[in-house]
Amino acid sequence: MTATRLDPAPPVTRPPAARPRTARLVVGVAGVWLAYVVAHTVLSGRAWWWNLPDLVPPLVFVAVPVLLLPLVTLARPRRRVAAALLVGALAVGWSSAGVNAATLWHRPDPAPADAVRVFSWNTWYWDQLVATGPAGEPIRDPDRFYRFLHAQAADVYLLQEYLYIEAEDWDPIRIDDLDRLRREFPGFHVAVSGELVTLSRYPIVGERPLDLRPHLDRAWSDLPPAESALPAYHTVKTLRTDLAVAGRVLSVYNAHLYVPTVGLPTRAPDTAHDALARHDLRRANVRAIAADVAGNPNPVLLAGDLNTSPAMRLIRTLPDRLxxxxxxxxxxxxxxxxxxxxxxxxxxxxxxxxDVAVHRYRMVPPDGISDHHGQLVVVSL
Structure with missing residues (x-):
């Protein structure tokens, strides 16, 4: 019998492993991003010098790990490590990304006949910047401004930036538009403090401007500035009004928190222009709200320009009751x-x-007369 010669089996080919340097780079980038996300979660709203990272666009907390995930294939044999780091970063950063997943399952109840329609809006210096001329100069157009307000058909208006602004130094300029407001909204009740205006179809049975100064960590010598034409603009950033609604009292908080310091967290000691001061002022804004809400037995609605993105952890220091x-x-x-x-x-x-049911909530485009959308919300007690 003749033996049959068997050819040797072809060698098994495997994808070439990535170069160790590439694998280390991918793992390193994933690790650095996870470290940043953890640091942001810990420091945002707590450390004044974290100002610049605090301004990061919220979506980066989703976009960065998602965009980096395809690179995991280059990290053999450390793919699992790289993937775990990116998934961890996505999980930790998810709450800072501004994604409103609840809209997928939350279905508000229909509004009852006695529901309250509330419109909150940062007006962008009232009607000062409503239109622009041929050279880009601001032109007042009060009629257009009031047409926009009337279009919301609200029962309660919470308006911020009831003032004009000095173009060179950005100092507030006091205005008095109360006569026009009362003509445009006959029968409405009006409360004003500094830059905050609350208009209500329901009787205002109490009003309380919340002074932030008692809640500061330290005193600031120019709060308010001695030369300010509108001192309350610097010290009162929330106006509480108690409204008589359907036999009960609804406490409405009209809020406009300080803007974070834009850019690098520079120091200008002992002035409210200092980055540490601005951090202190923002925290004091929230503490003033929290302290008042804690002692308020009424149903509560808080709305306004909080100058706080979903990425800024300061928003999470509001009281649990809200x-x-x-x-x-x-x-x-x-x-x-x-x-x-x-x-x-x-x-x-x-x-x-x-104890306040929200039946409808939407952002209202500002028709080109503000850099902020309005917020229209329909609630009932």
């Missing part, structure tokens, strides 16, 4: 602030106590 109304929005990524014609992210919020 519930974010975002689930009633119909957008998976709500945006309320725009610049250069581009919708960017959210700075405006609505919170309620659990």
């Amino acid at each position: 519930v974010d109304a975002s689930g009633a929005l119909d957008s998976p990524y709500p945006v309320s602030w725009a610049r250069y014609g581009l919708p960017l992210w959210r700075l405006d919020w609505v919170f309620t106590s659990p």
Whole structure:
């Protein structure tokens, strides 16, 4: 018998392993991003010198790990490590990304006949910048401004930036538009403090401007500035009004928190222009609200321009009694602030106590007369 010669089996080919340097680079980038996200979660709203990272666009907390995931294939044999780091970063950063996942399942109840329609809006210096001339100069157009307000058909208006602004030094200029307001909204009750105006179809049975100074960590010598034409603009950033609604009292908080210091966290000691001071002022804003809400037995609605994106952890220091109304929005990524014609992210919020039902909530485009969307919310007690 002749033996049959067997050819040797072809060698098994495997994908070449990535170069160790490439694998280390991918793992390193994933690790650095996870470290940044953890640091942001710990330091945002707590450390004044974290100002610049605090301004990061919220969506990066989703976009960065998602964009890096395809690179995991280059990290053999450390793919699992790289993937775990990116998934961890996505999990930790998810709450800072501004994604409104609740809109997928939350269905508000229909509004009853006696529901209250509330419109909150940062007016962008009232009617000062409503229109522009041929050279880009601002032109007042009060009629257009009031047409926009009337179009909202609200029972309660919470308006911020009731002032003009000095173009060179950005100092507030006091205005008096109360006569026009009362003509435009006959029968409405009006409360004013500094830059904050609350208009209500319901009787205002109490009003309380919340002075932030008792809640500061340290005193600032120029708060308010001695030469300011509107001292309350610097010290009162929330106006509480108690409204008589259907036999009960609804406490409405009209809020406009200080803007974070824009750019590098520079120091200008002993002045409110100092980055540490601005951090202190923002925290004091929230503490003033928290202290007042804690002693308030009434149903509560808080709305306004909080100058706080979803990425800024300061928003999470509001009292637990206040519930974010975002689930009633119909957008998976709500945006309320725009610049250069581009919708960017959210700075405006609505919170309620659990005994206030939110039936409708939407962002209202500002018709080109503000850089903030309005917030229209329909609630009942």
